[in-house]
Each structure stands twice: as C-alpha cells, then as structure tokens.
Amino acid sequence: MTASALTRPGERERLSTKVAEIDWRLVALICVISGSGIAMLYSIAGSEWRPWALNQLIRFCGMLVVMLGLALVHPRWWFRAAYPLYGVLLFLVLLIEFTPLGYEPVGAGAKNWLNLGFIRIQPAEFIKIGLVLALARWYHTHTAEEARWHWKLVFPAAMIGIPFLLIAKQPDLGSAMIIGLTGAAVMFMAGLHWGVIATVAGAAVAFIPPFVMFVMHDYQRNRVLTFLNPEKDPSGTGYNLIQSKIALGSGGLLGKGYGLGSQSQLEFLPERHTDFIFSTVGEEVGFIGSCFLLACYAGVILIALRIASLSHSHFGRIGAAGMTAFFALFVLINGAMVMGLAPVVGVPMPLLSYGGSSMMTVMIGFGFVLSTRVHRYTELPKGQGLF
Template identity: 75%
Template sequence: MTASALTRPGQRDRLSEKITEIDWRLVILLAVVGGTGAMMLYSVGGGWSPWAADHVIRFSVMTVVMLGLALIDLKWWFRAAYPLYGLFLLLVLMTEFTPLGYTAGGARNWLNLGFIRLQPAEFIKFGLVLALARWYHAHSAQDARLSWKLLIPAAMVGVPFLLVAKQPDLGSAMLIALTGAAIMFLAGLSWRIIAVGVGAAVAIIPPFVMFVMHDYQRNRVLTFLNPEADPAGTGYNIIQSKIALGSGGLLGRGFGLGSQSQLEFLPERHTDFIFSALSEEFGFVGSFTILLCYAAIVLISLRIASLSYSHFGRLAAAGIASTFALFILINGAMVMGLAPVVGVPMPLLSYGGSSMMTLMIGFGLIMAVRVHRYSELPKGQALF
C-alpha cells in the first residue's frame, strides 16, 4: 500500500493544498463586515482620521494573520491551549495588581506595555475557549455530563470572570461567563446542572445588582429598566440610540447624513453605538443586511465545527462562533434598549484593536479546524 493510500481523506500537507481548503466564503463575509465598519467609522469621524484608517490597517493586518494561522496544524493549537490560557490569565492579573494596568472609562482593564496597549479581558475569552476545548477532549462524555470533575472547567471560567468583574468590566465578565457556559452546554452538560445554574443566577442577580455592583453599573441597570426617568442624564445614551435606530426608517438618511451621529448626539458612536449609526444612515435594509452577514458567519463557523474529527476541534470552533454570536446579541440588545449598556462592541464593526485582534485570531483557529479537520489528537492530559 502506498503512502498516499494511508493518508486520511481530505488531509492536506502541501501549502497549496491547504490554501484551497480555506473557506473563502467566510473570508469574504468577514471582509464585508470589516469594510462596512471602516465605512461607518469614516462617516461618524468625518474622514479617515481619527478611526477609519486605523480600522482598515488593523483589519488588513489581522486578515493576513488569520490566513496564516489557518495553515497551522490543529495539534499545535492543541498543545498551546493551556499555556495560552495561563499567559492570558497572567495578563489579567498584571492589569489588576501591577503598575502596568491603568484605568479607562471607570475600569482598570487596560495593560500598558509601552509599545502597545492591550485589553487582556478580550484575550482571556480566546484562551478560555482553547483550554475548555482541550479539557473536554481528554474526558469522557459522562465527565462532561455530570461529574465532580466539572469543578475544573468551572474554575477555569470562574477565576477570569471574578478578576475581570473586579476591574470592574461587567461586559467582558458577562461574555466570559456566557462563553464558558456555552462550551459546557455544547460538551453535553446535564440538564439538571443547567437548571440549577439558571435558578441560582436568577436568585443572585437582584442582591448582586443592589449590593455588589458599583454605583455607575447599578445606574446602568436601573436606567435600562426606565431610561425616561432621567433623559438628560443616565438615560441619555439609550434614548439617543433608539432615536437613531428609528429615524433611519426603511432605507436610511444616507451615507454621512445621520443627524444623531454627525451632530454627536449619539454617544460612543464609533464603539458601543456604531450599529445605531449604521441603522440611521442605511435604515432597516442596511442593518438587516449586516445581521444576515453575521448570521452567515456564525452558521458557516458551526458547520466547520461539525466537520472536525476531533472533539477539540469541534468545541474550539463552536466556542469561537458562540463568543462571536454573544458579542452580536449583547450589543444589539444594548443599543435597542433591551439590555443594560455594558460596553460590549459590535464585532468587526466597532472601533477597537484588542477585540478585533482576538476575534480574527479566533477565526484563524476556525479555519485551521477546517483545513486540518482530519488531524488526530492525543487523548492524554499532559501539558505539552
């Protein structure tokens, strides 16, 4: 029997063969969303400066990085899972407990390394997906369903959640918790544990809001419940966002003609509320088209996850897709007044370096899962 006959179906070794295995539909959809983000940042900023040019450069560089990461065999992602989680957790700790951390927007969630500024809370989401995928790969379906061993993945989620919540960065902490919960659910978590967890969350939310949250965070939650109570103060952001969403109508006011964003009534128009600006300028048709692109990206990513022969590959790709979907759902609910304003950006549409970097690296992993979907990974639990 020849060596080629021993090669598993679909496995590609040469660079040219790997490139053909990349899902170019996904690349195109990401480019459409990233390009739309650049266009909106050009509009709300009044030109390429201060945001649009940076967005284009970052997206272009990270697209090249994403395609490069897609060519890395899945076994290397597998080996790097725990070390990367540890590294990103260390960065979160450095943000909180060293002079390198600094405060912006009321939260000590940035790390100044001199040559670059990072938001470690963004990176720990990616590290968490890798670490959980590797842990579940090495354990049985029974362990994933109901076992005392589940305390280990629970701790993997709980430690960064508590550290990020302490900064305080409620939006990132929420995403960490929901990402971890999504992966545990996809891995086969028992419905009894899910029911208990949901019940505990519902019971703990009221005292958490009243006695644990900082005053400005509590005000955000109370404002979400009744923004009209203080329209010129805490309710201003949500009210202006709703006005922008509604004033776009079916086809929008036109590119660069949104009064809410151009006259700066809309707060954080380049980050948290970029989707509101998009809806005002391009209306229901424009915002719905972007949501369709988002939906297609998530569905293609989940399809890629289903193709992987390894449990690690399936959970890693599905975990990144879940994180991406959570960004969209939380930001969308936030700008529509259906959730408190927690500082979660609209992925690849909003301005932001750390968020874009981690998401594009995540999509590099998803593509690596597709290109190397037949890779055989060990079941052992060794670190390397």
C-alpha cells in the same frame, strides 16, 4: 475534496492544498462586515479617513493576513498552546489587579488595561481565546460521561470562574459577562447534564437582585435601572440609550442616506464609533441595511458552527464552537444594548466597532475556526491532559 485525498501521505502539508481548503465564504463575509464598519467610520468622521477609518483599515488588513496564516497552523500546535496561553493571559489579568502596571483609560470606568512599556493591551479581550482553547483541550482529554456530570468538572468551572471574578472586579462587567456566558456555552455544548444547567440558571436568576443592589458599583446599578426606565433621567444616565433609539428609529426603512445621519454627524449619539456604531448603521442605511448586516453576522455564525460540526477532532469541535459562541454573544449583547433590550455594558459590535483589541480577538478566533476547517479530518490523541 474527499477525506482520502486529504489524508494521503504528504498531501495535508502542501500549502496549496491547505489554502484551497480555507472556507472562503466565511472570509468573504468577515470582509463585508469589516468593510461596512470602515465605511461607517469614514462617514461619521465627516467623510474623513482620520481619526478612525484609516486606522481600522490598516488593522483589518494586518489581522486578515494573520487570520489566514493561523488557518494553516496544524491543530496539534493549537492543542499544545492551549494551557500555556490560558496561563499567560490569566497572569496578565492578575498583573492588572495586583501591580501598578494596570491602568484605567480616561472615561473607561474600569482599570482593564495593562501598560507593559512597549505595548498597551487589554487582557480581558484576549483571555476569551485562551479560555476557549483551554476548555476545548480539557474536554478533548475527558470522557462524555465526565463532561456530563462528574467531580472533575470543578476544573473547567474554575477556568471560567477565576477570570470572570477578576475581570468583574476591575470592574469590566461587559467582558466578564462574555467570559462567563462563553464558558457556560462551551460546557453546554460539551454535554453538561440538563439538571445541572437548570440548577445553575435558577441560582443565577435568584442571585441577580442582590448582585445589582449590593455588589455592583453605583454607575453600573444606574445603567441597569436606566435600562428599565431611560426616560427617568433623559439628560443623564438615560441619554445614551435614548439617543441610540432615536438614531435607529429615524432611519426608517431605507435610512437617511450615507453620511447624512444627524444623530451621528452632529454628535448627539455617544460612542458612535464604538459601542453604538450599529445605531449609526440603522440611521444611515435604515432597516433594510441593518437587516443585511445582521444576515452577514448570521451567515458567519452558521458557517462557523457547520465547520465545528464537521471536525473529526473533539478539540476542534469544542474549540470552533466556543470561538463562534463568544462572537455570537458579542453580536447579541451589543444589538440588544443599542436597541434598549439590555443594559449598556460596553460590549462592541464585532468587526464593526472601532478598536484593535476586539478585532484581534475575533480574527484570531476565526483563524482557529478556519484551521479546524482546513484540518477537519485530523484526529488528535486522547491522552490525559494536565488535569
């Protein structure tokens, strides 16, 4: 459909027109990935719908409706909600840190959940959405020169730095890493000067050794050292990584067969339904099946970036690219983690791993991406924002 057709008076508000403009290729790939995750959860539970597969199916169906509903929301509402949403989510992170409402689930290793009585949520997941929208709004209302290098960049830097530090202190290193890298990706895509990028990257590399030795908790430091040499403690800190590699390697080219993975079925593989579910995929459907799934992830990322590039609104371009960035970071970090190319930091494989908070974050993010696609010819005012 042409731009003129979409911009005729009243045409944009027709529900049928908006539904037709949804990128159904993206929706289909999301369904394929989530369906694969549900199938794997069914398999590793011994071909039983409980305790994981049925819950995941219900969550996905509900969030699919939410995602498609959000796709029809006009960008001006996303724009108006950006700063308030970020502020509310940051407040929830602060509640975890400074009130008794924050708690640590058994075995989680971090006090990163908030008990509000009627609901329990993980603000570190949702603040990724608020951060991307807030950064997109800030860059929408500032010039390209200010985005390249200007004292005003202290504001987006603070938007990234405050939740990063609070969540790292919980300590939830995985979520903090995603937040920091997502913020850095948005600033890069917005046009940050290469000299600044090189300086910050160099400082970050120089800071890694003292950070590992003097700032990290003991169990986090052990994870890093285990990543470098997992065989040093095969029955302790290196166990997870070694079992993950065994599962991936034993699958071979075509896998052992659906429901026949020994590492997952016999529970040698830890967290096989969450952080290490991709290892189960490699064991049961092999290299070919794993590559197919990674190709689906690549398709989602490429389509979403294409949607971002076609938006007439700078807010839409930056926002959609930012949502795609944190999704891509989930995939890259989890994939590297289960293959022994990165330390185990508790980052799930998006849409594949069991869990409600992660799925909600990703589906809401893609709701915004699809909204950007549906309203790609919409232009928002360039007036000065809050900062």
